[in-house]
Amino acid sequence: MHYDYLVVGSGLYGAVFAREAVKAGKTVKVIDKRPNIAGNVYTEDVEGIHVHKYGAHIFHTNNKKVWDYITQYAEFNRFTNSPVANYKGELYSLPFNMYTFNKMWGVVTPEEAAAKIEEQKREANITEPKNLEEQAISLVGTDIYEKLIKGYTEKQWGRDCTDLPSFIIKRLPVRLTFDNNYFNALYQGIPMGGYTKMVANLLDGIEVELNVDYLENKEELDKIADKVVYTGPIDAYFDYKLGTLEYRSVRFETELLDKPNFQGNAAVNYTDRETPWTRIIEHKWFEFGKDDEGNDLPKTVISREYSSEWKPGDEPYYPVNDEKNGALYEEYKKLAEGETNIIFGGRLGEYKYYDMDAVIASALDMCERELA
Numbered sequence: 001m002h003y004d005y006l007v008v009g010s011g012l013y014g015a016v017f018a019r020e021a022v023k024a025g026k027t028v029k030v031i032d033k034r035p036n037i038a039g040n041v042y043t044e045d046v047e048g049i050h051v052h053k054y055g056a057h058i059f060h061t062n063n064k065k066v067w068d069y070i071t072q073y074a075e076f077n078r079f080t081n082s083p084v085a086n087y088k089g090e091l092y093s094l095p096f097n098m099y100t101f102n103k104m105w106g107v108v109t110p111e112e113a114a115a116k117i118e119e120q121k122r123e124a125n126i127t128e129p130k131n132l133e134e135q136a137i138s139l140v141g142t143d144i145y146e147k148l149i150k151g152y153t154e155k156q157w158g159r160d161c162t163d164l165p166s167f168i169i170k171r172l173p174v175r176l177t178f179d180n181n182y183f184n185a186l187y188q189g190i191p192m193g194g195y196t197k198m199v200a201n202l203l204d205g206i207e208v209e210l211n212v213d214y215l216e217n218k219e220e221l222d223k224i225a226d227k228v229v230y231t232g233p234i235d236a237y238f239d240y241k242l243g244t245l246e247y248r249s250v251r252f253e254t255e256l257l258d259k260p261n262f263q264g265n266a267a268v269n270y271t272d273r274e275t276p277w278t279r280i281i282e283h284k285w286f287e288f289g290k291d292d293e294g295n296d297l298p299k300t301v302i303s304r305e306y307s308s309e310w311k312p313g314d315e316p317y318y319p320v321n322d323e324k325n326g327a328l329y330e331e332y333k334k335l336a337e338g339e340t341n342i343i344f345g346g347r348l349g350e351y352k353y354y355d356m357d358a359v360i361a362s363a364l365d366m367c368e369r370e371l372a
Helices: 012-023 064-070 098-105 110-124 132-157 195-202 215-222 323-337 356-370
Strands: 003-008 028-032 043-046 049-052 059-061 084-087 090-093 187-189 207-210 225-230 247-257 267-270 279-282 300-309 342-344
Touching: 003 012, 012 028, 012 195, 012 225, 012 356, 043 195, 049 195, 049 300, 059 064, 059 356, 064 356, 084 132, 090 098, 090 132, 098 110, 098 132, 110 132, 132 300, 215 225
Parallel strands: 003 028, 003 225, 028 207, 084 267, 225 342
Antiparallel strands: 043 049, 059 187, 084 090, 247 300, 267 279, 279 300
């Protein structure tokens, strides 16, 4: 069988492209080197709980086109992301809002909170923030920085805050209201039945072959299609000939616990430097209400997340978007533009820290150009 498109990777970008290509009357085959579809949004069923195997994924968007598109393939619940920060046993509301400020300083009004932040910013005497630490203090003051940002960020990036660029934290949400919804998004939620079911609906009726490594079998696989849509790492495609792009990786320790409720929330961030994990996810609270419905399930599944430096063989999660890696990616991008009959897409193919809605938007944009 010869195909119009061979799609490498069954994550969101690959699945959306494959669906749109088939709708446009094209023949498509999807391959994936993993034993399952859905890429990093893969969820597996454990005791009736959809476990986010590659880390928590919470869908949120202000893009109505993307929302209208993806809700054709899944019904979403009304999950609101309201993480809790645990600093040495003290619990704080995230993102930073009036609950946080009241717990931190005992302030009650927005005016008092703003005055406290302003006072600490003045004391720090930062005019032009030169790194992440200075940027954070200039936004929220020293107390919140020391307790809720510094340790968590240094664990996540494996670098001192003084060595990280200020732009990483420029859009830090600071609210002088009692709103603890993490995302400023009009549409948000979790697909009912899990993300794997949603991606299976996208790929319904499309030929999918798993456990196939494209780069190991590139020569023969290229022959079966007119064009390849590649969603793997762009540097791996070119056999790292210009050097290796850097990522942060994440390691998970997942446990099934013989109790109905471990922490009472989907996400608890551990913001001190001494606790080795960055956060604990309790998967059932993404889909079940925090009342009788969730506690009816006698067990719960938790995942501790450990951030780590990526090395070959690890799963690449977050591109390190600093100057050095940005320049190297631009060189790979030039090589990619010189290739014929191949489309590079998605988080790894474009070396971008994409949210899920941005991946879908990028795939739909490519489909409009490619399939018109």
